[in-house]
Amino acid sequence: MSQHKVNPKLKAALEFGPILGFFVAYLWLKSETFTIGGTEYDGFIVVTAGFIPIFLLAMGILWRLSGYLSRMQAVTAVLIVVFGGLSVWFNDPSFFKMKPTIIYLLFGGALGIGLMRGESWLQYVMDGMMPLTHEGWMILTRRMALFSLGLAVLNEIIWRNMSEETWVYFKTFGLTAAIFVFFLMQSKLFRDHGRKPEDGDDA
Template sequence: MKLSGNGHKWVRGIVDYGGLVAFFLSFFFFKWTGVAQQQALIQATWVLVPASALALVIGFVFERRIAPFPLIAGLAALIFGGLTLIFHDVRFVKMKPTVMNAFFGFGLLIGLALRKNPLKLLMGEAIRMPDEGWRKLTINYAIFFLALAALNEFVWRTQPDDVWVVFRFPGLLIITVVFSFAQVPLMMKYAKSDEPPPPHVE
C-alpha cells in the first residue's frame, strides 16, 4: 500500500517524530501524575521503545522503504531505549543524541577525507550543486552535528530532566530547522553557479 500527496507527509512525520512525541507527552504525563522525574523518564522510555518500533513499521508498510536518517535514528532509539530499560539507567537514553550526532558529524568528515560525499548521495537528487558547494555544505553540517553532540552533553549533565526532555524535543528539532534555513543562501549561491553560462553574442 502506498500513499501519495499529503499521505506521504503524514507517514513520514510519524516515522521521523512519532517516537519523540510519544516520549515527550508520556514524560510530562507521568510527571503530572506525581512520579519522580527520573522514574518518569524511565516510564517514558517504556513508551519510546515500542512507539519507535511502531513508527518504523508504519513507514515500511505504507512506503515500502525507510529513508536512511529516520531508519538509523529509529534503530538507535530502540537500542539506547532498550539499554535504559535493561539497566534502569537513564544515562543511556540521554546519551543517544550525543552518540548519533557525533556519528553523523564524524561520518561526514570521514567521507570528505575519503573523497566521498555522503551528503550529496543523500540529497543530490533534490539539490544540484557543484562539488565545491557540496563540500562547504558538508563541512557546515559536520560542525553542526558535532556542536549538537556537545550541547546535548552539556544540557543533560547540568540541567534537570524536564529541561533535557524539552531540549530533546522539540528543542533539537527547532535548532536543526533554523540551521537548515541558514544554509539556504549557500545552496542558492552554488545552485546558481551550476547553471550554464548565457550564450556569447558578438
C-alpha cells in the first residue's frame, strides 16, 4: 500500500487521542469497582480493557489513511495487546504498567545493536524528519539509546514505588514532556550537524 499524506491534526488525534482518553477515563473510574462474571475489577483494569480496542482502531484508521505505520507504532500496538491483555486476564495492573519499560528497553537495545554495527538505526526511521550528517546521526543515536534506557528505569521506579495515579500522570504527560525536552536539548547538535537535502547522504 502506497503512503498518503494525512491531515496533521487528524494524525495527532489518532495517535494521542486514545492515550488522553485513557487518562480521562481513569480519572473518572479510578475509584470504582466493577463485578464482571463474578470477578471484581477496579477502574484501572476496566479502562485498560477499553483502551486496547480503541488504540487498535485508531492505529487501523491511521494505517488505512496513510498506508503506513512505523515499526515503533507496530511494536507498541503488539505490546499494548500483550501486556494490556495480561493485565485484564490476570486482573493485575502490573503487566500494563511494565509496558513502557519493555518498549524503551527494546528501542534503546535496538539502537545499541545498530551502534555496535557502526550504523544509526534511528536515521532509518527519522531521516526524513531531520536531515543530519552521518556523525550527527551517530551522536544522536547514542544519546537516544541512553535516554531510552533511562526512561525504562524511571518507569520502573515510578510504578513500583509511587501511587497508581502518579504513574498514570507520568505515562500520559511525563514521558511525552521528557521526549520533547530531550529533542529541545539537541538544538546545538542539529545546528552543528544539520545538512541540507542537496548535501547528499555522505555530507
